Amino acid sequence: MNPLVLWFHKLGSPPYFYRFAGRLVPWFWAAALILGAIGLYGGLVLAPKDYQQGDAYRIIFIHVPSAWMSLFIYAFMAVNGFIALVWRIKLSETLAMAAAPVGAAFTFVCLATGAIWGKPMWGTWWTWDARLTSELVLLFLYLGVIGLYHAIEDRRQAARAAAFLALIGIVNLPIVHFSVKWWNTLHQGSTVKLFGPSLIDSRMLWPLLVMAIATKFVFAASLLSRARVDLLELESGKEWARAEADAAEGRA
Amino acid sequence: MSYGTLWGACRALLARDLALLWRRRGDALNPMLFALMVVALFPFAIGPEPQVLGRIAAGTVLVALLLAGLLSLDALFRSDLEDGSLEQLVLSPHPLALLLACKIFVHWLTTALPLVAIAPLVGEMLFLPGPVQPVLLAVLALSTPLLSLIGAVCVALTVGMRRSGMLLALLVLPLYVPVLIFAAGACNAAQNGLPVAAPLLWLGAGLALSLVLAPLACAAALKISIS
Amino acid sequence: MSYGTLWGACRALLARDLALLWRRRGDALNPMLFALMVVALFPFAIGPEPQVLGRIAAGTVLVALLLAGLLSLDALFRSDLEDGSLEQLVLSPHPLALLLACKIFVHWLTTALPLVAIAPLVGEMLFLPGPVQPVLLAVLALSTPLLSLIGAVCVALTVGMRRSGMLLALLVLPLYVPVLIFAAGACNAAQNGLPVAAPLLWLGAGLALSLVLAPLACAAALKISIS
Amino acid sequence: MNPDPDTPPLLEARGLAFARNDEPIFGPIDFALRHGEVVLMEGDNGSGKTTLLKVLSGLVEPSAGAVLLNGEPLTLARLSHQVALLGHLLGLKGELSPLQNLRFAIGLGGLRAGITPNQALLSVGLEGFEEVPLRQLSAGQKKRVALARLLLVPAALWLLDEPYANLDREGIALVNRLLEVHARRGGAALITSHGAYAYTSGTPRRIPLKAVA
């Protein structure tokens, strides 16, 4: 067998994943903290005032990365949910369910920071604009997935049901992203483009991109540490989990 | 030995569900009464001025019908689950999705259709402007089956739980929002004398799509949640 | 041998219900989420204009909380009935009315209190004018216990039935309407800058009266409906 | 303990009958239950055993006749600590542990002298399950928790509806032991069954409950 495929096979086994992820988590947190510090320094100190919004625009360095993460994590959850449903891989179930609370947190941050930003810019905390609304629906979808997962007793059945819901809810992602294009809204359109030149000053752009990468690391670290705990709980009948518990007692 | 046809199975299911409905005909009227009462509460809650009421009439009717439909959803599979009929249905040799489509159809027939029928009356109670009436009817005709279909998928996911009422609402409402937006869009357009074709077409497209996909999704969800 | 005191029985009941609640803490948040979603639906249904929304904000919040309370009512005695705890409660040597009062208190604490707590947020979402906010809070503080008490009597009457959801709504809503009228009256008065003391006093009087009478009525109704 | 003819019987039914929608469920029956007695009520499915126990505990009003408790007419309000009912539904919360369930029962109904919840659980063979959520116990173990409740509350009269159902052979022996102890210390019990298993120690008085024609 191809060594890469072999490695994936090994990664799918819970004890191996547990140890592997345990080694990665501290590095991810370190990367997140360092990149976050750089990005915030760039955003809060180095980047110039916006000629229209003054300093209020500096919320962008957390609002936009959180917004991107809310969408990215949902897609991640849905993809893992799909794998869990079709191939019944336990690790995918765990990853999908571990991603949901992190995604909900980022969605909440996006909504809250957007609302705070909206007060000085639009003169209101909240309007029923298409982007804002669809982002709120996204939060409810996350909460629905989490709620469904915790409402069913059998952990694996719960994971499959919640993954199914996540798959159904994926229709909301394009609505969130393209809402500014499809309906004319108060919220501004895309300024950062993946292809072609972006529409903002590069001194504002690079801290934003650094923050976007930092939040990716936050997600990865949080996801892995959640998945580790979930695996430990799921496999509580297995030998390796008991050994882990005894080892933890020894360390304490 | 006769193994029965798919059509025969659907007919048997429809006949049984309608017979059950007739036996419980008191219950069948309840969603309608509920919607009526929600609508009736509004004049108390915001005062009786006709122009305010007329402005919010279509929206209130939509929300009332949506809530009534939502509340009756829980009963869709509940009694079948409790007496073991659902297991027999899943174990039947015919495609589950089609059998479920029959059940959803009966649900729509008995909870949504009466609601559509009384919509003009309810609109009248809230001083709904005359030209909006036919649009409201068209909107209801298109959106209530859509709501039943979407709701059935969610209810299939929660059917194994003991106390699912509120969780179901949490799951269903975000999915109902897009339907509500288009439905309200059509009504508002009519109220302002604008063309209403676009939102109605969107609703129709959604209905066509979910007519095909929702029963399949419902069957898949049900298999997950009864296991 | 110790026969236990009335106070001990009430304390045991409160402790048990709170422990149960803690075990099901996910469910405890559901009514709040439901009310939030009903309120969130309105802007979709009638359009996002702040002045229209602000005009109907207080009324919508009241209706949303009323519906959320109504839907959570059914759970008040349901699980106790289903596992036979209710029989044990009725057969206990202590006055049933007091025991039921404890249960109603826990119900209010867990379904209505969170709703009151988020009312300012909800008001903000619907552009409720600033001066109405404190009045809305006062109204909710007085009317939600009243709704819980009235609802408990009705739910005690229907608890023996298998499919009581809708019937319960029909019984309860007419009794809720007077409460709603006074509550909305206070909010409307505040919105127009008029004095709000009179409707608030009426609500307070109703609350005092039903604090005494509702548990007794509830006990009587329960004895009828479990026999 | 020998029944003393001078004191009134603990429980007495006089011409007791119950009808639902004018359809008689069980006919007029008369019997007395004295301290120290265990009586077995036998009848087929649907002959009205459960209904009779509900009438005897005061939950349901009889359509004719009277129930006397210690010689006085029984009403729900007059019950005070004398009757314990174990029905088809056990009245236990699946989310709480056996210990929490028993503590609640004590708070509501009082505590018999000389026994603690832990001892009661021990004597029904549930040592080690004190803190497990009840939902995770098997049907038979749940029944045992309900039996422990009987041991704890200070009721003299036990009304048990099919106490043997759901129990394996060991559980059946346990019920018989509990009944014996209860009878020896002056309590009384009325138990129902449809004949498959039965109270075996001594020769309990049997009352057949016939469906009314």
Next chain:
Amino acid sequence: MNPDPDTPPLLEARGLAFARNDEPIFGPIDFALRHGEVVLMEGDNGSGKTTLLKVLSGLVEPSAGAVLLNGEPLTLARLSHQVALLGHLLGLKGELSPLQNLRFAIGLGGLRAGITPNQALLSVGLEGFEEVPLRQLSAGQKKRVALARLLLVPAALWLLDEPYANLDREGIALVNRLLEVHARRGGAALITSHGAYAYTSGTPRRIPLKAVA
């Protein structure tokens, strides 16, 4: 009818195991059920009998091993008229009459040759109850309606979960008679019980289902 070693068995379990939340419910078991056989699955309360039947009918996926029906792996989609399950819940509607309930079952599952719903009701001893709402029947009579359904649908494999529960002695004899007839005409049945009553005609093969340590 003698089992023929050449044709694959009607039902076969290979290393079948089920775990809930990684807690094993029943261990890996192997067995085969041939045409004309009745097998009795014995186990205490909570040993996993009901769960096993759900796995065998395809309602629940096993955590390990496979179920073969006529030599082919079983999936819900591949079921087609071969399996009839009678669980703790009967799958009958209380508001409808026995006849209406049976007609629905036929519409859904097909009809065996040479029998009508009325004849089936007759042979389970429910003559005269054809049109009464099921809700008004006693528990034992409801069980008999479910047995009549087994007679009607053309399934070769019967999976019966505690068919004797709730039945009085006469009902137990009826179940045994039905099983005998079904086996004689080439069908097979797997029945569970916790030992109190059992299939008595011939000597059925018994498989003990032990709770996993």
Next chain:
Amino acid sequence: MNEFFSMGGYGGFVWSAYAIFFVALAIDAFAPLVRKKRVLRELRGRSRRERAKTGDMP
């Protein structure tokens, strides 16, 4: 420095937004740690119960 914190008059908005961001992420980061402690405690309890049942006390 003061100028930096006042953010051209928008300080209240900007800093409360950043506070929400950091608090939310901190809760998100610590939740699994707390849960891990609990899960490990339960695991140890379970293995102790099972050892007690089989009779070989450590």
